[in-house]
Amino acid sequence: MDFVVARSEGIVSIDNQPLAVDTSPLPVNVAIVAYDLASGVGRIEYSDRLRLLEPFIDVVPYAPFVNSWLTQAALITGAPLTLSLAQQIKLALVDGIFNSKRQLPITALGHTWDASDQALMGMQAAITSWDVAASATSADSGLTQNFNGISIRTAPTSFINASPPAVADGGAISYVPRPTQNLDGTWSFGQNVTSSYFAGSVSGGGFSSQAQFVAAYNSQLTAAITTGPSVQWPPLNSTVTVSLAMTDMRSLISSINSRRTTLQNARLAKRNAINALATVAAVIAYDATTGWPF
DSSP, X not given: OEEEEETTTTEEEETTEEEEOOOTTSOTTEEEEEEETTTTEEEXXXXXXXXXXXXXXXXXXXXXXXXXXXXXXTTOSSSOOOHHXXXXXXXXXXXXXXXXXXXXXXXXXXXXXXXXXXXXXXXXXXXXHHHHHHHSSGGGGXXXXXXXXXXXXXXXXXXXXXXXXXXXXXXXXXXOOOEEEOTTSOEEESSOOSGGGBTTOSSSOOBSOHHHHHHHHHHHHHHHHHHOOOEEEOOTTOSSOEEEOHHHHHHHHHHHHHHHHHHHHHXXXXXXXXXXXXXXXXXXXXXXXXXXXO
């Protein structure tokens, strides 16, 4: 459901029905306000600048115009505003407020972030691309690398293509050889891992035993798969990105989704309250803008 407020004409239109309404509460430089309640996105056209449509999200300041339209519609004779229609419009307004509030910017991790549907899709795509790479490759599907009788879990392609993991050993940092996939689909290490790789070897990793190597390798691999690479993401209205650890990106998405759940509970409560109203006058009087948690 859409509504449009045309200030100079003194008209509010819901879908295709315009009605004369007092539009003077709008700022004098606002020509037209249009809002799509289903998507939670609106557009404003100003009269004192280029007549370009500027997007906005928060519908609450313009919600009274929906009530004004309902009030005028209830006065029409011959085609009265029915209770079910009044409820339908007020329910759409509740949905519009929900859709706008869940997309308002959110503050977390020391910054303010765009939490619009488009931004959230981008955040989730960054997480999903890593999750898919970490779980859907043949290397992560059960193939193992075996040397000297020791079975070692191999890495997903996304990790193999990254730098080999650093392993602390005896106070020094050593590099575990990176596994690679052969043309025949088997896996091998970047160098032969034999007894020369362990204690006393100048060119090896300096591990005291194969068991120590296996433990260190699997620990580093698990951490790499779980944590993932950092994500470069811009805060709201910023011209530079911030480096977010994968865990922080997950936390940010979780905060946005948690806010949505809280708002959803308020939305459902309001919808139930509106559906329980028995008269058109009660529906018009119901304030859909109050009682929201954010």
